[in-house]
Amino acid sequence: MSHLKKNIKDEQAIKDLLSKMPKSVAESFSEEQLTHLFTIVSTRSWAKHSMDLRGTVKIPFYSWRFYYVFLIGKNVRELSRQEARMSLFIKALIITILLLSCTLLGILILYLIKSALGIDIFPHYSFGLWTWFKELAL
Secondary structure, eight states, X not given: OOOOOOOGGGSHHHHHHHHTSOHHHHTTOOHHHHHHHHHHHHTOGGGOOSEEEEEEEEOTTSSOEEEEEEEEOOOOSOOOHHHHXXXXXXXXXXXXXXXXXXXXXXXXXXXXHHHHTTOXXXXXXXXXXXXXXXXHHO
């Protein structure tokens, strides 16, 4: 069984890279340089995104060209100390808001059950929630 060595210039990533260069520059790379470029281009973990929109826009009447990049994907890079602190703060804030919301909802449900059963904790005083709930739902 013969083992055929694949030419580095036959790799699609290298073809794509070289096609974006002037021909004289593309032909100036050695096999070793192309091999190192292929290693870098083909193992970019940061280049894998769920959504990757890139392009250029030429402004009419000007010779300017602008590029745009829109990326969406999971953040797999290591966070800096400040980013980690901010992430922890936001998580704590979200958990606090959820716990507070659940607690308030639980109190509301208990109050409605109390009112439905006719239990009067404060005589001659009402928050008006039971009346509002009866008009809305019943």
